Amino acid sequence: MISLPTRPNVTRASRVPSLLIFDVDGVLVDTRRSFQKTTLETVRLFTGHHATRAELHRWKNRPGFNDDWKLSHAWVRSLGGRFEYEEVKARFQEIYWGENGGGNVARERWLLPKASLTRLARMAELAIFTGRTRHELDYSLDRWNVRRYFRRIMTMESVKRGKPDPEGLFQILDGRDPKQAVYVGDNVDDALAAQAADMPFVGVLPLRSEERRQRIRRLGSLAALTILGTVRDLERFLIRRQRLRPSSRTPVPTPKQTKG
Numbered sequence: 001m002i003s004l005p006t007r008p009n010v011t012r013a014s015r016v017p018s019l020l021i022f023d024v025d026g027v028l029v030d031t032r033r034s035f036q037k038t039t040l041e042t043v044r045l046f047t048g049h050h051a052t053r054a055e056l057h058r059w060k061n062r063p064g065f066n067d068d069w070k071l072s073h074a075w076v077r078s079l080g081g082r083f084e085y086e087e088v089k090a091r092f093q094e095i096y097w098g099e100n101g102g103g104n105v106a107r108e109r110w111l112l113p114k115a116s117l118t119r120l121a122r123m124a125e126l127a128i129f130t131g132r133t134r135h136e137l138d139y140s141l142d143r144w145n146v147r148r149y150f151r152r153i154m155t156m157e158s159v160k161r162g163k164p165d166p167e168g169l170f171q172i173l174d175g176r177d178p179k180q181a182v183y184v185g186d187n188v189d190d191a192l193a194a195q196a197a198d199m200p201f202v203g204v205l206p207l208r209s210e211e212r213r214q215r216i217r218r219l220g221s222l223a224a225l226t227i228l229g230t231v232r233d234l235e236r237f238l239i240r241r242q243r244l245r246p247s248s249r250t251p252v253p254t255p256k257q258t259k260g
């Protein structure tokens with residue numbers, strides 16, 4: 001059970017976000033064997049190149065490549081593959097969904113336990129801002145039976161401009177103070193969107209992962225409050241932060257500290 005302050009306390013209250021907004025891929029859902037694997041397989045299918053995860057994350061470290069269709073197409077083109085965007089996107093979707101949902105989508109894992117979601121939902125309103133399509137998101141929310149925890153949901157179709165544009169964050173805020181919210185994401189575009197919205201950002205990069213090795217400094221330089229190793233640690237981070245002095249800032253761990 002979480003013990004929240006019972007007496008009014010301005011300093012502490014301001015350190016407790018009233019709104020937690022989550023990115024999905026790489027944060028709430030482990031997509032290393034779904035979207036990431038599909039991107040590698042798509043590039044290989046079109047170009048014959050054995051694309052690696054190290055290469056994938058070098059692409060993902062660039063702004064504007066949160067979208068895996070766009071990334072796959074740009075990667076194929078950079079290797080000389082003269083294929084249209086729609087062609088690459090269509091094959092990507094075939095690999096991802098497979099027949100009767102038996103493609104790489106079946107390898108996804110939901111990362112935040114319901115008990116933790118329940119406690120977080122008591123602390124703050126929960127919302128989602130993702131680059132996924134509504135169909136892709138619905139599939140996961142229904143598969144893991146977690147839809148009821150999220151009050152507002154922004155997908156690719158909800159916004160005119162995707163991340164790093166902060167439009168989706170502003171829609172969720174609906175006039176509320178961005179400083180009372182936290183955006184939890186794993187990509188450069190997530191951090192840039194938060195920065196553009198003047199909203200605190202928490203990074204999530206799995207321990208001992210390629211993305212953590214490549215991206216921890218970049219997210220740290222974009223003013224992440226911290227970089228967690230898993231979204232399961234978010235609750236503990238928020239409770240600890242609430243107890244710290246206002247001037248304290250949780251340091252972003254260096255790659256050396258995080259190596260197991």
Ligand SMILES: [Mg+2]
Pocket residue numbers: 023024025026027185186187
């Ligand atoms: Mg993500």
